[in-house]
Amino acid sequence: MLIERNPHELNAAVKLASEDDFNLNIDLLHPIVPSQCTFKIIASKIEIKMKKAEAIRWEKLVGEAVADVKHFTPDKYPSSSLHTRNWDKLVEDIKEEEKNEKPEGDAALNKLFQQIYSDGTDEVKRAMNKSFMESGGTVLSTNWTDVGKRKVDVCPPDDAEYKKF
Template structure:
């Protein structure tokens, strides 16, 4: 039962066995994924393990299930604070404080956020011990809620060693485009969330383990201006940069402390494709993706629509006119490319063998 696993997880947490606690919570969530406390408690264990992006995702899930849960906002704020997402953290703490105004922890955290935001606005972050607190302790509370969050300004948040889907990125002076090569995924199974410096992508296909990609980004973005699109062979995510700086990598690391302004060309300059593997042939990769889209096996209406688009795309104007006229006048049963043949007459419908045309009565 989920309740038994949750009890075991709490015991493991109290004994400082945080990885075991996460494992028990995950098992409980697999049995019953609609209990918000399971996600907020797993977020707490992930914070202890310094899995801050995972903690943010868990807290967001808990809030989605129960927006009146102050504990979930506390965990989200703490994880975001550790990721130096001070504005997002402050928003979470303020939401939690409105739900539990008697809890002094929210007030203390809001003050810490204000202090860090002020320092951040004053100058660019530097590798100084005075930039952020080196050891922040949550105000005293119960054993379960007492958490200590250490500074992670010099840490690199890594992704799963063998991800289910590969991803690449390229950039322009004003935006970064992240591509996750996932073929045939319904749009409803893809969830994308944005933070000040966090990208959270979840692809949840029934019967399969969820794919989760949650990098801490090289630079800050403008969440309200970011967007994504689910295509037949990939998920394309467009991140609007907060500053026009050149990202030397997608994820935050030591080189994130070096600010490089993007050189904006007045001509038609192609976007650059930075990578940890500088010898990658990006033109070849782009051609490969286009070939995959072209060779994609479709059936039914999808195949018919693709066939129509491919012919129409490369046709001259007379051919396009013939295709439109014949298709519309025949109620979709005739598709002609000969304008001389169909241009001067009404195209009669030709139903498939064994079927008959009937006029629709309104």
């Protein structure tokens, strides 16, 4: 098989099993990159892969070029919808809303503890972990000089009783 490639044409000459010659000459609608084109001969077919020179949608393989060419935009998600939506911006907006959201009750308290822990030094983090674990979740301290010297005792609230399960 002999294939001649230039940016606007595909010429292929094939010697068939019946000893006949088959010639394929195509004037392409849009240019290709000849150096990145490949072919594969299989028992039932010949597969030719051509790399497009531009990221545009080809309405057809041959013919005259149309002025209204659709360019692909790789940063947008493909959709059959008539309305386009920037999903990355939507994700950013949701994250911003979550950050500005004011939690109430236990959620506010948890957020406060998480903020103290994330903004704290290594000693503050160590103190919080040690006091919480040793007290069975009844004490949370940020003072490592106090917590580091002793075992933290279980100290349930006044109206509760601690039970070990």
